[in-house]
Amino acid sequence: MQDSDWEKLLTRVAKPARYLGTEWNAIHKDWKENPVRMAFVYPDLYEVGMSHLGLAILYGAVNERPGMLMERAFAPGPDLETLLREEHLPLFSLESHRPLTDFDVLGFTLQYEMSYTTILNILDLAGIPLKASERAPEHPLVIGGGPGVANPEPVAPFFDAFLLGDGEEALPELLALVGRLKKEGAINDRRRVLKVIANLPGFYVPSLYKVEYNSDGTVAAVIPREEGVPERIVKRVIPDLDAAYFPTRPIVPFLEVIHDRMMLEVMRGCTRGCRFCQAGAIYRPVRERDLSILLRQAEELVRHTGHEEISLTSLSTADYSRVEELARALAATYADQGVSVSLPSLRVDAFSVRLAEAVQRVRKSTLTFAPEAGSQRLRDVINKGVNEEDILTATGEAFRAGWQAIKLYFMLGLPTEREEDLLGIVDLARRILDQGRKLAPGGKPAVTVSVSSFVPKPWTAFQWEPQDRLEVIKEKQKLLRSHLKGPGLRFNWHEAEVSFIEAVLSRGDRRLSKAIVAAWRRGARLEGWSEYFNYGCWEAAFRETGLDPAFYACRLRREEEVFPWDHLDFGIAKDFLKRERRRAYEGRVTADCRSGRCTGCGVCPGLGVDLILKGGSRDSAVTGKI
Amino acid sequence: MRLRVKYSKGGRAVFLGHLEMLRLWQRAMRRAGLPLAYSHGFNPHPRLAFGPALAVGIESLAEYLDMELTMVLDPAGVKEKLQAELPAGLELLLVFPIPDQAPALTAIIDAAAYRVAWEEPPDQKFLQQKAEALLSRPVVQVSRPGKDGTRVKDIRPGVFQLAVKPEATLAMLLECSSRGVVRPEEVVSTMGLEGPYRVTRTGLFIRQGDALLAPESIAATEIKTAGKGLLARD
Numbered sequence: 001m002q003d004s005d006w007e008k009l010l011t012r013v014a015k016p017a018r019y020l021g022t023e024w025n026a027i028h029k030d031w032k033e034n035p036v037r038m039a040f041v042y043p044d045l046y047e048v049g050m051s052h053l054g055l056a057i058l059y060g061a062v063n064e065r066p067g068m069l070m071e072r073a074f075a076p077g078p079d080l081e082t083l084l085r086e087e088h089l090p091l092f093s094l095e096s097h098r099p100l101t102d103f104d105v106l107g108f109t110l111q112y113e114m115s116y117t118t119i120l121n122i123l124d125l126a127g128i129p130l131k132a133s134e135r136a137p138e139h140p141l142v143i144g145g146g147p148g149v150a151n152p153e154p155v156a157p158f159f160d161a162f163l164l165g166d167g168e169e170a171l172p173e174l175l176a177l178v179g180r181l182k183k184e185g186a187i188n189d190r191r192r193v194l195k196v197i198a199n200l201p202g203f204y205v206p207s208l209y210k211v212e213y214n215s216d217g218t219v220a221a222v223i224p225r226e227e228g229v230p231e232r233i234v235k236r237v238i239p240d241l242d243a244a245y246f247p248t249r250p251i252v253p254f255l256e257v258i259h260d261r262m263m264l265e266v267m268r269g270c271t272r273g274c275r276f277c278q279a280g281a282i283y284r285p286v287r288e289r290d291l292s293i294l295l296r297q298a299e300e301l302v303r304h305t306g307h308e309e310i311s312l313t314s315l316s317t318a319d320y321s322r323v324e325e326l327a328r329a330l331a332a333t334y335a336d337q338g339v340s341v342s343l344p345s346l347r348v349d350a351f352s353v354r355l356a357e358a359v360q361r362v363r364k365s366t367l368t369f370a371p372e373a374g375s376q377r378l379r380d381v382i383n384k385g386v387n388e389e390d391i392l393t394a395t396g397e398a399f400r401a402g403w404q405a406i407k408l409y410f411m412l413g414l415p416t417e418r419e420e421d422l423l424g425i426v427d428l429a430r431r432i433l434d435q436g437r438k439l440a441p442g443g444k445p446a447v448t449v450s451v452s453s454f455v456p457k458p459w460t461a462f463q464w465e466p467q468d469r470l471e472v473i474k475e476k477q478k479l480l481r482s483h484l485k486g487p488g489l490r491f492n493w494h495e496a497e498v499s500f501i502e503a504v505l506s507r508g509d510r511r512l513s514k515a516i517v518a519a520w521r522r523g524a525r526l527e528g529w530s531e532y533f534n535y536g537c538w539e540a541a542f543r544e545t546g547l548d549p550a551f552y553a554c555r556l557r558r559e560e561e562v563f564p565w566d567h568l569d570f571g572i573a574k575d576f577l578k579r580e581r582r583r584a585y586e587g588r589v590t591a592d593c594r595s596g597r598c599t600g601c602g603v604c605p606g607l608g609v610d611l612i613l614k615g616g617s618r619d620s621a622v623t624g625k626i
Numbered sequence: 627m628r629l630r631v632k633y634s635k636g637g638r639a640v641f642l643g644h645l646e647m648l649r650l651w652q653r654a655m656r657r658a659g660l661p662l663a664y665s666h667g668f669n670p671h672p673r674l675a676f677g678p679a680l681a682v683g684i685e686s687l688a689e690y691l692d693m694e695l696t697m698v699l700d701p702a703g704v705k706e707k708l709q710a711e712l713p714a715g716l717e718l719l720l721v722f723p724i725p726d727q728a729p730a731l732t733a734i735i736d737a738a739a740y741r742v743a744w745e746e747p748p749d750q751k752f753l754q755q756k757a758e759a760l761l762s763r764p765v766v767q768v769s770r771p772g773k774d775g776t777r778v779k780d781i782r783p784g785v786f787q788l789a790v791k792p793e794a795t796l797a798m799l800l801e802c803s804s805r806g807v808v809r810p811e812e813v814v815s816t817m818g819l820e821g822p823y824r825v826t827r828t829g830l831f832i833r834q835g836d837a838l839l840a841p842e843s844i845a846a847t848e849i850k851t852a853g854k855g856l857l858a859r860d
Binding site for chain 1: 629637638639641642645646649650652653654655656657659662666670672676682683700711713714
């Protein structure tokens with residue numbers, strides 16, 4: 001695109017700063033000197049995509065290597081989309097404003113199911129055929145990564161390949177391979193290229209596998225179509241994060257983005273073992289970073305970005321075995337530079353509150369806890385690992401320390417849920433509020449209850465469970481709404497229809513790709529944003545394609561059923577998940593494997609890795625805890 | 627100590643709005659390791675004060691901001707360090723100390739000069755007629771859409787100067803103060819002229835009678851007096 005055309009486009013959109021590509025630390029590599037070119041495409045708006053740590057990691061990891069470059073692209077805002085379509089201009093990358101078809105590889109991250117229609121929209125705006133089978137040799141290889149790859153089958157026809165697991169090493173390997181094939185002139189033989197990729201560890205080429213179905217509509221098998229294609233694809237794991245690349249010069253956005261701060265990844269994985277949690281399963285094992293490395297990375301981040309906040313990120317930061325030392329050191333070092341420290345996820349215990357207090361010296365906005373379920377019975381079913389006393393102690397500490405507003409996250413529709421579990425949410429919220437009135441005198445305590453709907457996800461103990469039907473979810477929301485009224489109480493809930501589509505897509509098979517196309521054709525896109533989500537598009541799409549969404553979302557699956565993702569290997573043993581499911585029904589909790597007792601999930605022996613705790617051995621990590 | 631910064635904004639940076647600029651400067655200053663003074667209170671923020679906001683898409687040759695540091699530093703060194711941390715399109719022109727008590731930029735600046743250049747320039751004489759016609763009108767009403775509906779405003783008192791320059795460019799001096807702002811596009815459309823055209827802010831001024839003082843053209847002590855004088859005028 002000519003620079004003048006580009007600037008004219010920018011003068012006509014509401015937030016041109018989304019598309020400039022000249023942010024601080026953006027990398028503009030020479031197009032000629034770097035013959036292997038990839039665009040990382042985040043299938044959502046800039047503000048969401050730029051908050052994603054994975055993008056920063058891969059952008060840096062690829063660009064630091066000679067011979068290859070990575071640029072960024074995001075879903076355009078609706079105003080730019082209209083302009084591009086009116087002017088017949090293709091979607092472009094930010095750094096060089098080149099059409100996406102100029103790249104060798106397009107990498108989409110599958111962060112959530114509701115971005116699938118946006119992926120199609122981006123391919124369409126780029127002028128790339130939606131289906132991998134319809135692409136010509138000159139089209140880029142379209143690959144996908146991220147948590148959605150736990151079950152990529154609903155979007156399998158749109159992708160040439162998927163990467164399972166960590167990408168820091170695997171992605172440069174793929175690009176090096178593409179470079180070699182380009183040099184040999186073999187890149188245009190698409191079939192050969194795909195077969196070579198299918199033999200790279202961690203890469204899944206869906207077109208090389210066929211799916212067979214049973215007469216009842218369930219999957220019978222997913223098997224290679226030809227010889228020389230692996231039967232199972234094992235996820236990639238970076239065994240030691242200390243040795244892995246980490247970006248300390250990330251791009252500093254001009255616009256205010258969703259997470260507008262430095263991200264310091266303290267560890268990867270989570271050992272808690274909540275039975276509904278997919279991230280906790282697929283990012284195993286836990287690998288902590290060394291304290292000294294984190295302190296150095298923080299120093300570099302502050303110096304290179306100028307951000308005012310350091311966020312200690314991971315799935316469960318308070319579990320990092322040296323979190324207190326880290327948080328206190330950072331808070332002390334950067335306080336007079338106006339740089340604060342934040343902990344995005346908190347455990348429901350007094351330790352977490354004291355930690356939050358230690359770092360948030362001045363500003364005390366809202367403290368968020370996630371009890372997830374309203375009764376002890378149900379918290380044991382999901383293996384949340386906290387009891388009512390923990391919760392009340394934690395919230396009590398928070399009020400005493402000066403917080404006035406507490407936010408509580410719950411899930412609705414969990415397996416075995418009964419009305420008393422829902423009323424338990426109400427009871428807990430009221431007790432916390434009463435506590436606030438006693439412990440925070442003179443203040444105005446406020447408790448917000450935020451309720452999402454349970455989505456059964458692959459690789460969890462609940463992957464066999466049905467999701468409540470829409471009308472049941474709505475009834476339950478109504479019950480909570482009627483009880484969670486009065487001064488100091490607020491109630492938020494997620495749109496039931498969104499969770500329903502999420503459940504359909506997360507456990508679906510390849511046949512669903514037709515419904516995704518149909519929904520997109522009817523205008524579905526940017527569906528992570530409530531103002532753009534349109535359930536009508538999906539209802540019509542299912543009708544049109546003759547697919548029954550309830551078959552995917554609301555059906556109790558037989559224990560021996562073959563799942564569409566059974567040929568993928570995230571290290572978690574199916575027997576372990578079955579065992580966890582039985583324990584859930586019995587209300588038996590399973591201890592955290594940090595305690596030294598292996599739960600037998602299969603990840604460490606299966607992937608040849610081990611959990612890495614920097615507080616010392618497994619045992620001392622626990623005894624060293626406050 | 628307080629430092630006043632004059633800078634230009636061009637290239638891609640013209641697409642950055644006022645809020646984005648605010649964040650950008652804070653981050654650049656932190657990267658440069660400048661010892662910024664912070665406000666005390668609920669949510670501390672650096673002591674930075676900007677001149678009048680510039681609309682998105684407009685180039686400028688003369689933007690200003692004041693910053694407060696906790697240490698006395700050599701302005702030349704500050705300029706060098708800070709320039710190294712600025713994204714493309716932002717150029718530091720001057721960095722100079724001002725007295726601690728000097729009034730804020732927004733309190734002293736009351737006029738902005740703009741240059742309007744057309745991609746396909748109109749006829750020079752035609753433009754001249756249009757300019758004279760506007761200046762001869764006692765009242766020039768424009769409508770401004772806002773949150774509470776459209777409001778009608780007379781911009782004529784805020785059009786201080788209007789002149790046609792060679793190659794059919796238009797130079798304007800418009801009110802730009804806390805009491806009111808006249809936008810260059812309003813003047814252009816009132817004259818019945820159309821785009822595409824490019825607007826450049828060429829200066830920000832303190833008006834003293836017929837004289838125009840740039841915030842850097844007077845000595846630090848005079849800025850102080852000028853500020854007081856202007857405030858006393860009301």
